[in-house]
Amino acid sequence: MPAWLLPLVTLAPAAVPAAAVPAAPVPSPAQQAPAGQEAPPPDAEEELELEDDIVVTGNRTPRGSVIGDIKPEVVLSGRDIRAYGASDIGELLEELSPLIGSIQGRESGSPVVLLSGRRISSFREIRDLPPEAIQRVDILPEEVALKYGYRADQKVVNIVLRRRFNAVTAEVETNLATDGGRQVHEADLNYLRLGNGSRFSVDGEYTRSNPLFETERELANADPNRTLLAASDAAKLNATYNRTILGNVSATLSGELEGANTLAGLGSASDGQPLRRDARTRTGSLNYALNGDLARWRWSLDGGYTRDWSTTRTDRDYGTAVRRDRASSVTELFQSEATLSGSIVDLPAGALTATLKTGVSLRDLHSESRRADLLSSTDLSRDQANGQANVDLPVFRDGPIGALSFNVNGAVDQLSDFGTLGAVGYGFNWRPAEAIRLIGSVTHEEGAPTIQQLGNPTIVTPNVRVFDLTTGQTVDATTVEGGNPSLLADRRRVLKLGLTAKPISGTDLTLLVNYTDSRIDNPIASFPTATPESEAAFPDRFDRDAAGTLIRIDNRPVNFDSSRQRQIRWGLNWSEELEAPPPTGPDGQPLTPEQIEERRSEFRERFRQERGSGTSESGVRIGGPRAFPGGGPRGFGGGGFGGGRAGRVQLSAFHTWRLEDTITIRPGVPELDLLNGSAVGARGGQPRHEIQFNAGYNRSGIGIRLNGTWESGTTILANPGGASSPEDLAFGSLFTANLRIFADLSQQRSLVQKAPFFRGSRLTLAINNVFNQRLDVRDATGAVPIGYQPALLDPLGRSVKVSFRKLFF
Template identity: 85%
Template sequence: MPAWLLPLVSLAPATTLPPASLPAQQAPTGQESPASTGEEDPELEEDIVVTGSRVPRGSVIGDITPEVVLSGRDIRAYGASNIGELLEELAPLTGSIQGRGAGAPVVLLSGRRISGFREIRDLPPEAIQRVDILPEEVALKYGYRPDQKVVNIVLRRRFNAITAEAETNLATDGGRQVHEADVNYLRLANGSRFSVDGEYTHSNPLFETERDISNADPNRTLLAASDTAKLNATYNRTIFGNVSATLNGELEGTNSLAGLGSAANGQRLLRDSRTRTGALSYAFNGDLSKWRWSLDGGYTRDWTTTLTDRDYAAGVQRDRARSVTELLQTEATLSGNLADLPAGAITATLKAGASMRDIHSESRRADVFTATDLSRDQVSGQANVDVPIFRNGPIGALSINVNGAVDQLSDFGTLGAVGYGFNWRPVEAIRVIGSMTYEDGAPTIQQLGNPVIVTPNVRVFDLTTGQTVNAITLEGGNPNLLADQRRVLKLGLTAKPISGTDLTMLVNYTDSRIENPIASFPTATPEIEAAFPDRFDRDGAGALIRIDNRPVNFESSRQRQIRWGFNWSETLEAPPPAGPDGQPLTPEQIEERRSAMRERFRQERGSGTSESGVRTAGSRGFGGAGGFGGRGLGGGRTGRVQFSAFHTWRLEDTIRIRPGVPELDLLDGSATGARGGRPRHEIEFNAGYNRNGIGVRLNGTWESGTTLLANPGGAPSPEDLTFGSLFTANLRLFADLSQQRALVQKAPFFRGSRVTLAINNLFNQRLEVRDAARAVPIGYQPSLLDPLGRSVRLSFRKLFF
């Protein structure tokens, strides 16, 4: 405990201290801390424990404790610019290996549902007090399905700042520049929240001639030019006494221009895409007796227009595709206690929702016009019940849960889901979770009805002939897709093996079996062409000239995998305050210094301080003196060191395409994508060190090599491909200039500012692909697989108060 806290703790009654079993990060919170002695940042401090509650402010409901808890200082040590970037940094901790999506987590705010991630995506991390990361089963308690981790973000009670950031990103191989500017305003005060964020991004094109590529076309881009502008605003306040109401709106527009190569007459072939998105969403949260309720939803409209040039006999002709997608939805959830048992209360969560989706798409190619109008009206319901069996029984604490869901879709009929599981804590430091889920899932309306877009001159490696060809590809929706049925078994272990340390170990095993899985059309292999002969066109010489890439249903698939790893962090505490003689100060001397600092803040910065010594919200926002600055954002002389590593081991990954067709083993020579099969092993790591405002972070991923065989299970072929292992690392260095005292004294402008230098793909690594003769196929040249390579980003960020 820092020495300056001793006087405050000595005044607090014993009942206000948190239970010893609670980790320090989970201590209940109430009010802001008093002014410090100067050995800590006087304007950004952790909340002090002043209540006897065993549950930290803003915690999630239920008896499942967080896998990882990050304090405000942990969060600031990541050096992220907003919550969106923070979640990217936390991806190794929040990733899930079960479910339909890409593993993105459910995000809650102070244990409550939000109107959508747009509501908090752009908020500065300095406004966060705590982040809890919880397992997928917690999602059930909020009306979500149990296939996503849960991230619960707790904001500070007071904050008031404008955050401005400008950055530029350059590829070290040349040819690509991205420039971005962002301004955000956030005010937290008196239980209300208001934020507005504006962002603009410009990206220059990258052409084939700017990379070492054989047969480069000067009119073909590897990365398109684009401009994106976005405006987002959120307002939250308490209404009707105890109801939290939130309204969020966002407008976003993107224009992109890509070069598709050269026509026969030398004219450029272009693709011009324009996307506009408008969204308005809401969320209401409240309490009714011992029950929590929420109502959230909104309206979203997306417009997309794509103009594609096509080479034909009379010259260049332009195809047009347009789509408009609308979504209107609302969901209501209710959570609370049903009955009391000796081991605790039986709790339930009920959810009901309705949505209307419409998509209108049309495409014109030459004189052929195609139009599609699809709509989906959906009514859904979901229930989850948790029953405690033991609180402190002979086998520890044990609870079970049962859940079910039903969806009535206007275009797919009735789909259902049912699941059950257990939560067992044999000892305080170990938790075991198991679950089994059976569910049906319909294809998205976009997978069914997206407009057909034809793209010429796409480089495709034809495994049948061993040649790379320029083929025509078709993209869009497939109205003949079927719903899938999946069964997922999960067993998870979380352990905190060393008491008094912030070390967490996690192990998860999943076994997933899916009937009629929906997938993007796989790469061109003899196996795939035999199963879907109508998707491939060849000329008289057998050369591939056209592929239909619209999504398909396979017959079945199965995946089994283990993901295990750990997260560890440690606070590098500041030395205790010392006097001129170098000896530690006594509590009386510390109190004198604190009083002097409070008086100085009142005189020089106009902050309000109560008689009890606790800072109040002054006219300039959080912390009285405008929130941050002085000695910086990183906690004075304290620091943090953090390291996490996770290993995914895929035990089985197979697909049965159609009856009578051999099974694809993605771990042993088969593939459904252009980048080979599935890596059997994947390792993610994230490490960071931060002290005195100087921080460094290093994260990366390693994937084992794969193969793509022309005749899986048969004799070797000259067309066989070997995909090497790939290691990529990203380095980020940042400096909170506020903590550099001499600099701030000379140039007060740098108060509240940060400079960041980031290097992505630090070692400029690209996937290496070789055929049986150890040659690189034209379509697998490294700069085609990863055009950008290593890039350097420089940014300057400042908070104004």
Template identity: 45%
Template sequence: MKRLGTTLAGLLAGVSPLVAQAQTTAPQQQPSNSPAQAPAQESDPYTDEIVVTSSAPRGAVQSDIPPEIQLNQADIRAYAVSSVADLLNELAPQTGSGRGSGRPVVLLNGRRISSFAEIRDLPTEAIERVDILAEEVALKFGYSADQRVVNFVLRERFRALTTELEAGAPTEGGNSTQQVQADILKINRDRRVNLDVKYQGNSALLESERNVLPTIGDGSGVNQAPYRTLVAPSQDLNINGSYARDLNAKLGATINGTLEVQQSEALRGLALSQVAAPLALPTDPSPLTASSRTITAHLGTTLNGDGLPWGNAWSWSIVGNYDRTSSNTITDRGFDAAGAARPADRGESTSNVGGVDALLRGPLFKLPAGDVSTSLRLGGSLSSFDSTAFRGGQPSDASLSRNIASSQLNIDLPIASRRRDVLQPLGDLTINGNVAVQHLSDFGTLTTTGYGVNWSPLKPVRLIASWTDTEDAPTTGQLGNPVIASPNTRVFDYRTGQTVTVTTITGGNPLLQAEKRHVMKLGLELRPSEKTDLSFRADYVTTRIRNDIASLPAVTAPVEAAFPDRFVRDADGDLVSIDNRAVNFAENNTQQLRWGFNLSVPIKSSLEKKIAALRAQREAERAAAIAGGKPLPPEGRAGLFGQQPGQNGQPGRPPFGGSLFGPPPAPPTGATPGGGGGFRGGRGGFGGPNGALAGRMQFSLYHTWYFKNQIKIRDGVPILDLLNGDAAGNNGGQPAHQIDAQAGFTKNGVGIRLGYKWQSSTTVFTGLNNTDRLNFGDLGTFNLRVFADLGRQIKLVREHRWLRGTRVSLGVSNLLNTRQRVTDQTGVVPVNYQPDLLDPTGRAVTLSIRKLFF
């Protein structure tokens, strides 16, 4: 007990000056379920005093739609991930959209950024708060309303060198992965400097290293398994740097540059089927290889400003980007009948895209219910795409260019407001309208129109309805990518019910047309209690796409009838080649409901409980002293435990020099307390629900239910019903149900996280008369990760200070080594659906060691 009291005394003595100063200069983080506009409550965990302020949190998104989810520093620490990109991946269930788009729109401190590369490698310790907002908020920043918005708010001061080593391998062996990363970040209020270097490597996994039925050639008896890769070896080197600073009080600028080099080489087996005389082959035949190398360079810049001549409430931003991507592929074609090597197919492409756009945001005029706000985006871009393909020694070239001028206008009109007492029985009601126009040099003028309603009839309830009509052109890559033929590719021929080895053709299709998309969304958000971090969300979305641009579907009889020129069969009816280049479907219709909830519960650390117990003991001693007329105990937190006696006649001092790791340095003039790294970096000190040692229990569950998924390929061709026996790919039909769940528990820097993904079974009818079928079983996989933040183990760090900022994580993906089971009508597993072909890696274990140098 004496040692415990001494430890706590030093701890409290070290952090109390920072906590006391933070109470007067820095607002406490609001609970993660509180709207950004709500008043914030500040509280010191060691006193009963509460200070109420009405200012919005720093970096909040100015919008009539509050965040659906807010994560504070303790919430973020509970995920135990390394970078902004890793955190966004962990938040995929919460940031997913029923509209089918990919990564959400990302903001930084409530402002636009040039691209995600600008912040993707920042360590999570530099994040103060994360806000997740609805898709409709994207309209206010000049984006389309098909992506959720994630706003990352960084701490005002932070500096660290972050290093990480990661290695992984499947439990069944065969290959391995490696990752090495180093990141330097310094944030000093108006300046941010970041440089990140990352290398990732992946070794090859051969068919012979898994339980895969051997592929036999044309009677020669050669087993091709040692010459085919299930996982191609690859390497990826990425260098990313950014610099940001405020040019004055109302203007900030950022520049970002990245360079990435990727390369891989896959083995595709032996070319025996192309050789008329196998004896002419070399004694040790070489497998066919398909190698690729891609170099990507990016340069982005952003200007963000506050205030315009006609109003200080307006803000503006200018974003510029330039991207250059060069790609080279080489695909072997084997030997001719005489045994001579055929010339390899080669594909080369270079893409250049440069663009700039400007955004104005602000209030137009006032109505009784609030300001009528608008955002106007104007932009333009120039792009070129050049490709050269060599097939059979014959060259073919494609050169495309596209110039785009675009504009988008969004207006929000408030109708009712509880706070302003305008039509109060309606609650808060805002209507929205938006229009976007694009003029493409090769496709003419395309338009997007939309409107919506944002209604909160009661404070815990919010309803959002929106309708959008969009015209989209195919990308220059979809139009002009080099045509590449890949031999020895396994596919399942639904028409014959057999697994066959064919040549697949990929590349651009210059005949693609623009697609037209109509989307309706009805959304519900519910927060039952302000005291509990619990939120429910449900989105019902219907989508109809005309001239849908998609890759060629699976080899079914209706698809082959609609695109007969894309399939080549020999005289026996066996499939020889498939042209998989993108096509236009006449129409695509989907209806789905996505609903789920998030729950986060604070957990007191062991230190907090000990502090509370000692505080209660001190109060009891004070009460007893007052009742007995005795002198009161010494005041102050250090006095609660006493001071260590001085040595050699020196005065006494707080234990451990006033803090856990020595006395804190004096902050610069105007500095905000709590801005450094490590323990001293979090507002609220060690204690409280958001303190450095605070824990969390988190749970999220999202269920997607598909009611309709139909594709009309062409007029006169039967409609493909992906929920009832048809398929658009080789992975079965559309699962009617999908579940994505996460659970996590962390306390005292030690935690565990468990993820679960599940999809229901599907059935696909095969054969010319749909007399046969393939049954795709349901699939559920668990991912487990345990971690220990050694820097938060007080006793351990006291004895080994070099462990400060160190975290060790052990992850297991596909914990139960589950693979989907696919069988035909007789219960037999087709060759192409062997478990080790569907998921070659299976269960894999990853160990990572991460160290921050503050």
């Protein structure tokens, strides 16, 4: 694209009517897939603003949209995304966590990620790509996952990349704890090329973390040989190649190698010798994805091979000598899934659509552990075949009650070690008005424990501080981790009702409300904290000496009898573009409407000429104002990649209100009420209220973001429902806030003129846990138990990170 074009097309959208821009052809299905990018013009950072502002006519839905009739809850433009100041897509999703978290699934709220409305080989494929390469992000409710062969318990994030991008991204950062003792250094190098119908990326990353010892924090009974945070070295390298084959099939191949070495101090032996744990993990993966269209149907085939292997060596004090235990495991996974979705028949209210998925996976786990002279080993395998179907039936398109559709879905899993497990669900999607959407669903499903939960190697760790609620003592006990081959499959029923509303027309304000009610039979969980209730239910998991002191606890996972959770999560997302400075001419004076129209006409004519002559392939670099005689027009949208010279403000805030959270460990054992004195973890019960927020302001390349979480206080009662006890613990409320300030140095014109190296660069200062807050735990007398010292619960505390990032175009 010639240099004269950019300042004209980067006029604010409101200033350029749709008719003023030549209509682009409607992309073919293959072009909407990741491989369907157009031939690239020359690469330059100013292009990063281009696709946000061009208005394309003749296309009903934006390029790369998901299938189905459920619209996104939130849509983020390229400028919105860059205003977050994230370094890669993985970091961007962390910033978006208040928007993409789910409260109804198995996967800890992690979302399904699509690329241009298509399945991907794995998240590794796009995790390290720079956000500057993104044109748009759509965030959709869990029910959209059904249309892609996933289960309806994860939000869907659809990422649409730009058609053209070519840059090397380099970043270095250092992270220091303000309390001292901990330093983390990281370097990352990424290359991404989009265009010519292909996508190619390579990313390498190295991270080094220094250890943090107990003596570097104000701790009672600190051991100079015990680390609070282990030392580690980690590195990874991945590459992805995507192109169109066989005419209209998008093909992707991606691979990754990752490894980490960690060294932790476990304290001192009886003779003063240090005890250590040395762990090494390695992961290798090779994944593929094929996406195409067949008549009215979309199809995909994706999968791959992953191998994980780890070795852990742990020193143990046997009194007369220190000996080293060893545990190792190798896990292999091969999987492949085929998905087909499209319309079956046209009905008056729309098309009856279906999604069919079938898949196969082969998992193998070999683990062994040696403690003293005792050797034990485990070999497990799981062959799994699965099938899933989802049907969407439209009832009204614009009927007397608005638009209404229903869906029904079912899935069957055949597991070699657990037999046949099934799932069935049904729901509705109702839009009574253009600005209001209601979604409801009910899911019944069975789920097997993972092969790791069944067969991970047994790892014994000495000298772990544990608070024993039975005696009110903090003791150094031995803990046992690993798999439990006796686990059963769980059965769950989840009801969800969701509301999405855009109450103020013409603004980017979205309100979201979700209610979930779930009941699980045989839930699988890590072993609960040491309480009289848990010891009564699992007496074989606790060992005590003759004086009653807890000396050993087995933390391997267990099945509870049942659990029940009910909660409401509601909140808002709002963003607004602040007014940009008016466009100016070479003399710095604002342009008149006649001058703006004259330049539009020039743009249209020369755009047609350049497209016809192929000049856009010439390789001429867009050079900003210097590419124009006399300095060129200024103020037509501003270059750079921080959101332009126009300002931007954004706010999202969500409140989770837990109405019920109970567990029945065993029949005949009192029910655990996690909201009222019971606990299954060492950090107290379940907070009844939790608030997440994320706010940001960005203008002229300077951005500031503040995010945080507040949780209400909880308790652990030694006798829930009974009289108070000296062993009761009170966990205070906790508020943590993180601040990030960044500067797009490209938009600091005087700096770039003096030092062109800073073109395409960004400097970031981040402060995590700004107020250095840690969980405050007190017993009935108001004292802090030794095992709950704040620095034990959060060794790092406040940390400061400085990073420098540069794009080489």
